[in-house]
Structure formats: C-alpha cells, structure tokens
Amino acid sequence: MLDDPVLAESVRGNVLAGMDELSALDAARDMIVSMFGHIDDEYLAARSDDVRDIFGQIRDAMTGNAVSSVFKAAKGSILVAEELFPSDMGDLDFSSLSGILCHKGSTTSHVCIIAHAKGLPIQMGVEVAGIRDGDAVCVDDPVFGGVPFISARVRTAGRKLYVNAGSVDEIRAGIAAGADGVGLFRTEFLFLGRDAMPSREEQRALYREALAACEGRPLLLRTLDVGGDKMLPYMPMPAEDNPFLGLRGVRFCLAHPELFRVQLSAVLDAARDVRESHPLWFDAGTPLRLMLPMVCSVEEIRQVKEMLSEIDAGYASLVRVGIMVETPAAALEAASLAAESAFFSIGTNDLTQYVMAADRGNPAVAGQYDPYAPAVLKAIALAVEAAHAYGIPAGICGELASDPKATDILLSMGLDSLSLSRL
Ligand code: PEP
C-alpha cells in the first residue's frame, strides 16, 4: 500500500494545494477510505480498515508517536478491543490468548483472517464498551462454531472427519483435535518462498514427520501443486496468458520429471522409514496416500505410476495413488479415472472456478464463483457415483467441506470424508 502511487500522489497534491503535512495525510486517507467504502463487495470494502491502519502508522511515524510493545496477557485471556488493525496482530502473544472480541470490523477483515490462521476464535461487531478487565466473556465465532456441528453430523453419518494441513504442526493440531487423518497435506509450502529446491533428504524428513504425526491414520499427501498463482523462483516458469489454464499441478510436475522424481523418491523413502519404525501402522494397508492435483486424464495417472515403479517396483505397498477431482474433465471422466485411482478427493475450490468459468481470486466474478451452483453439485455427484461404482472412497477437501450449510448436502450425496480447513 505504501508503494501505491495513489497514496503518495494524493498527499503530494494536498500539500501543493496548501495543506500542512498532517492535514494532507488525513485528507488523502479520507479520500482513499471513501473509495474503498463505495466498492460493492463486502471483502474489498473491508480493506478500508487496512488503509486507515497504514495511514495511522505513517501519522505515528511523522509525529514521533510510534510505540509498539508486545502485548502480554494472562494465559487463557480473551482480548477485548474497540478496533484492531492487522499491524496490531503482530504485537499479540497468541500463545496466551483464547479469543478476541472486537467492536469494529467485519468477518472478512484481515484481522479475522490472521486470527483464524493462528487458530484463534474472533467475534466482530460486539458491543465492548461495558466490558471490564476480569469480566467473564465468551467468543461466538461462526467459523469455529461450525466445527462441532459438522463434526457431529459427520460422526453420526459414520463418515470420516479429516483435516487439511500445510505443515507438520498443523497436522499435530488436527490429530490432537480428533481428526481421523489428514485429507490434504499441501506439500508446496516446503517449495515456496526459497531460492532452491528442497533436497530429497529435506523432503524425506518432512514427509516422514508428517506421516509419523498421523500415527497410522491416513495421510493424503498432495504432490507439488504449483503454477497458476504459485511460482517457484528457481524453476523456469515462463509467464502464461492464462496461468490457471496452464502448466499447473500434475502437468507442471510431469513437464519437470527431474523435480518430480525427487519428490516421489522422497515420499517413498519416508514411507519406508516409517514402515520400519512402525510396522503395525502398515499392517492394514499403507496409511500414505499420494494425491495428484489438477488431473484431467487417465494418461497423467499412468505416467505418475510409471515414474513410481521406475523408482521402486514395489511402490504399491508403500503408497496408494489417487487424485483430486478439481477439473470438469475429471468429473466428466470420473468413471475411467476411478479405474486407475485408489481414492478421489474433490477439490471444490478449483472445481468451482473451472465449472463456472469464474476465477476464484477475481472479486468481479465472486457472484458467479458459487460452489452451490447446480453445475458444481452435479460435478461432485458424478465423481462420488463413479467412485462408489468402482468401490473407492470419495472425500472432499475444498473449503466447501468447512461450511456447515453444506454438511447435510455433502453427506446426503454420499461423500465418505469431509476434510476441514481447521478442527
Ligand atoms: C481445491 O482446489 O479445492 C483444493 C483443495 O486445492 P487448493 O485450494 O490448494 O487449490
């Protein structure tokens, strides 16, 4: 935001028009805030809080008021605030907090997103003026509030409740919260934000830890899912006109066998390590499931299996290979893909964008990006029916699984597992 020329230009314009610096800054803030306030999208409109936050920090820096101290609270405290800014969140000691109540702000503000990412319930729009230090209060967060409901429904229906994870810590937290396994382990986080590809040994150690943290429960380890908006600086990734229709997911991996082979080898190494230390976990079949993203054809699955058998002819005792159903092609061809897969996991985040032809990140088509659209529900139904016809399980790991409004629909469609973004 600080780099945005609109900010600098409007302050400069105000100064040239004769205002003093602070008034020029405040007038620029009001202008930009009102621009955001008029956007007809709840999420984008809520970004005006972020603008006020940035301007507040510039003002503090200009007036010498900048104070930042790490906020300390007794263990289990609930933080009560009139208003919080994203920058305040950096000053919080999350380990001591149990939740946050806040008067100003919406559920789509960055403060909410950060709190959720830290596993902290937060309730916005609460009248906090009368609350005194030491009062007993509770936090009613619909995101966390939904988990007990979803979990009860899934259990009653006799289905599995999985958790999505991007790190071993998240796996441990999910298992501790009662997950039956990990429905989506996003391995790309190990590959992003660094200068070189992680070595086979580094990958092996991570996958081993992830598998061990599941203690014999299934781990659906997704192979590297980059391309689209996730770029690796150390790989040639030429700009594409339509990156979400380009070299993404398994396509990227098959186009870079040298990189993919390292990941597959590390996965098999990790499975062997864990089988050696915990043979019982492998008695009823392997807990490790290799999940391929963005699959569109049987040929892609066969190519991956061929690479696996080149690495280790006995790979089938170490991993079972399945796919994410997240393209229209995968849903329409679910029957032939099921014949080559040990499981399906439906990725509704992408399935919705491809079925509805609506970019999942473009607010202008947020209305069209509707996972409840009949076309998306039909695609899910096709995948579930094909899976069951072939006797393989079909789960869901897209965000739709975390929406309590969807739970009964998904269970009645026969999904065998729901993998939630948090438990
Ligand atoms: C999905 O597409 O639904 C999914 C779970 O994968 P990601 O959100 O990582 O693309």
Ligand code: MG
């Ligand atoms: Mg996806």
